[in-house]
Amino acid sequence: MESSKSKSKHKKERVVILGSGWAGYAVARTLDPAKYERVVVSPRSYFVFTPLLASTSVGTLEFRTILEPVRRLPQVDFFQGWADDVDFDTKMVRVEVNTSSDMGSQTVIPPPPGQATENPSKKGDVFDLSYDKLVIACGSYSQTFGIEGVRQHAHFLRDIGDARRIRLRVLSLFELCSYPSGAGLLTDDDKRTLLHFAIVGGGPTGIEFAAELHDLIYDDLARLYPDLLRFVRIAVYDVAPKVLPMFDQALAKYAMDTFARHGIDVRTEHHLERLRPADGDLGSRHGALRIKVKELGDDEVGAGLVVWSTGLMQNPLVAKLTGKKLSAAGGTGEAGQRLATDVRTGGLVTDAYLRARTTSSEGNDSAAGAGAPPAAAGRLLEDVFVIGDCAILENDPALPKTAQVASQxxxxxxxxxxxxxxxxxxxxxxxxxxxxxxxxxxxxxxSSADELKGWVAWVIWRGAYLTKSMSVRNKILVPVYWAISWLFGRGISRF
Structure with a gap:
C-alpha cells in the first residue's frame, strides 16, 4: 500500500480512471495534464473503435486500424489489470495485474451467481493505488440471460480478440467445407450445417455484422469457393417483433427488405433456449453447434458459427462495489451507506453531474429505475464519478448504452x-x-433532423466513423484499407 508520505508528494490531484473504453479513454485524453495526474487502469492496453469492429471481423479493415494504444497518450500512466475492489474510505483501488493480452482482448462472460467457472484461473498479483478523484468507466458485460451453452459456445463481438476469433472461424469453415464430399470428410448436409451463420440479436451490432459477413461471402469468398454458395445461409434471430427497434418503422422495414433481397433470413419473435455442440464428429472435431428455438418445438437448428449480440449486463466490479457498506469517512456524512443502483440494469446511479450517489443500506433502489433519487437518505461521493455503460443518471435513466453517450x-x-x-x-x-x-x-x-437510407446514408456512415476515429494515424489508415479492400478484395489469410 502506498504511504501517506508518498501520496503527499503528488503535486497534482491524481485521477484514477477505471477502463479504457469510450468513456475511460476519452476522459484520459481530455483531462488537462497540467492540472491532473492521469492514471488509467484497464485489462487491455488500448481503446477499440467499436463501430468498426464488425468490419475487422471480416477483413474489410485490419485490426490495428481501430486500436488506439493507451500508452500513446502523453503524460498518462497506465497499469494493465482489473480493478478488483475500491476502498472509498481510504481512497484506494486494489488492482489485479493482467499481463496476458489474450485475457483482456476478448469477451469473457462470468458464470451466474453461485456457479463456479469451468476453468478457474489463479488470481494474479495485486497492488493498491491511491486516488484523489476516481472515474468508474469499466463498462458492462454481454447479456446471456442465463441461456444454457451461450457462455461456452457463442462468439461475442465486443473486443478485438472477438473479431479475430470470428474471422478465423469463418475462413476456416469455408476451407473445411471445400474438400470434396466424396472424400469421406463431410457430407452435403454437414456443409449446410457448418455454413449456417447465426446471429442472435437484431440491434445495430448484430445487423451490421450480418451485413459485413454477407459482403465478405458474396464479394470475395464467392470467387474462391463458388461450389459452396448453395450451402451458405446467414440468419438473424431476435425475440422482438422487429429488428433495429431504435429506428422508426419505415427505416426498420427498409432494413428488413434489404436483407431479404440479400438472402439474409431474419427471424423475429424467436426465443433461443439452448446452445450445445452437435452430436458426433461434426460437433467434437469441427465445432458445429445445435440451437434449440422455442418456436420450433423439439427441432434444433445446426450452425457453424453463432454470434451473440443481445444486450448488456452488470460488470462484476460494479456488483462487488454495490455490496459494500461505506463508513461516514467515505464522504457520505453517515455510516451504513452504500452505492445506489438501478434495479433494472444494476448500473450505478449518479446525479446530473455524474457523481456517484449513495443510499442507506436499508433503502429501496426501485425509485432509481423511475428516474427519482433512490432514497431520501442518499448522499454523494464528491470525488467518485461514474460514466458510460455502468452509469444511470437519476434525471435521465433512459439514456441508451452507446458509444455516443459514453463519449459525451x-x-x-x-x-x-x-x-x-x-x-x-x-x-x-x-x-x-x-x-x-x-x-x-x-x-x-x-436523427431529429433527417431520415436517410441507401447509398447517401452509407456515405454519411463512413464519413461519421472516419471523422470520429481518434488519432491522425487511424484517420489515414482507415480510408487506405477501405480503398485496398475495394480494389483488391478483403483480407482472407488465416494467421
Missing part, C-alpha cells in the same frame, strides 16, 4: 474537471443520430 459523458466530465467546477453545468446528452450499415453500400440514418 466523458468529455463533459473532463472539461468540468479542467474548469474546476464539476457542479457548474449538468450533463445533457445531444443525440447526433443513429447509423447502421446494411451491406452492399447501403445504410440507414435517423
Amino acid at each position: 459523458q466523458a468529455i463533459h466530465l473532463a472539461k468540468r474537471l479542467n474548469r474546476g467546477d464539476v457542479s457548474g453545468k449538468p450533463f445533457a446528452f445531444r443525440n447526433w443520430g443513429t447509423l447502421t450499415y446494411l451491406g452492399s453500400w447501403k445504410a440507414i440514418h435517423q
Whole structure:
C-alpha cells in the first residue's frame, strides 16, 4: 500500500480512471495534464473503435486500424489489470495485474451467481493505488440471460480478440467445407450445417455484422469457393417483433427488405433456449453447434458459427462495489451507506453531474429505475464519478448504452474537471443520430433532423466513423484499407 508520505508528494490531484473504453479513454485524453495526474487502469492496453469492429471481423479493415494504444497518450500512466475492489474510505483501488493480452482482448462472460467457472484461473498479483478523484468507466458485460451453452459456445463481438476469433472461424469453415464430399470428410448436409451463420440479436451490432459477413461471402469468398454458395445461409434471430427497434418503422422495414433481397433470413419473435455442440464428429472435431428455438418445438437448428449480440449486463466490479457498506469517512456524512443502483440494469446511479450517489443500506433502489433519487437518505461521493455503460443518471435513466453517450459523458466530465467546477453545468446528452450499415453500400440514418437510407446514408456512415476515429494515424489508415479492400478484395489469410 502506498504511504501517506508518498501520496503527499503528488503535486497534482491524481485521477484514477477505471477502463479504457469510450468513456475511460476519452476522459484520459481530455483531462488537462497540467492540472491532473492521469492514471488509467484497464485489462487491455488500448481503446477499440467499436463501430468498426464488425468490419475487422471480416477483413474489410485490419485490426490495428481501430486500436488506439493507451500508452500513446502523453503524460498518462497506465497499469494493465482489473480493478478488483475500491476502498472509498481510504481512497484506494486494489488492482489485479493482467499481463496476458489474450485475457483482456476478448469477451469473457462470468458464470451466474453461485456457479463456479469451468476453468478457474489463479488470481494474479495485486497492488493498491491511491486516488484523489476516481472515474468508474469499466463498462458492462454481454447479456446471456442465463441461456444454457451461450457462455461456452457463442462468439461475442465486443473486443478485438472477438473479431479475430470470428474471422478465423469463418475462413476456416469455408476451407473445411471445400474438400470434396466424396472424400469421406463431410457430407452435403454437414456443409449446410457448418455454413449456417447465426446471429442472435437484431440491434445495430448484430445487423451490421450480418451485413459485413454477407459482403465478405458474396464479394470475395464467392470467387474462391463458388461450389459452396448453395450451402451458405446467414440468419438473424431476435425475440422482438422487429429488428433495429431504435429506428422508426419505415427505416426498420427498409432494413428488413434489404436483407431479404440479400438472402439474409431474419427471424423475429424467436426465443433461443439452448446452445450445445452437435452430436458426433461434426460437433467434437469441427465445432458445429445445435440451437434449440422455442418456436420450433423439439427441432434444433445446426450452425457453424453463432454470434451473440443481445444486450448488456452488470460488470462484476460494479456488483462487488454495490455490496459494500461505506463508513461516514467515505464522504457520505453517515455510516451504513452504500452505492445506489438501478434495479433494472444494476448500473450505478449518479446525479446530473455524474457523481456517484449513495443510499442507506436499508433503502429501496426501485425509485432509481423511475428516474427519482433512490432514497431520501442518499448522499454523494464528491470525488467518485461514474460514466458510460455502468452509469444511470437519476434525471435521465433512459439514456441508451452507446458509444455516443459514453463519449459525451466523458468529455463533459473532463472539461468540468479542467474548469474546476464539476457542479457548474449538468450533463445533457445531444443525440447526433443513429447509423447502421446494411451491406452492399447501403445504410440507414435517423436523427431529429433527417431520415436517410441507401447509398447517401452509407456515405454519411463512413464519413461519421472516419471523422470520429481518434488519432491522425487511424484517420489515414482507415480510408487506405477501405480503398485496398475495394480494389483488391478483403483480407482472407488465416494467421
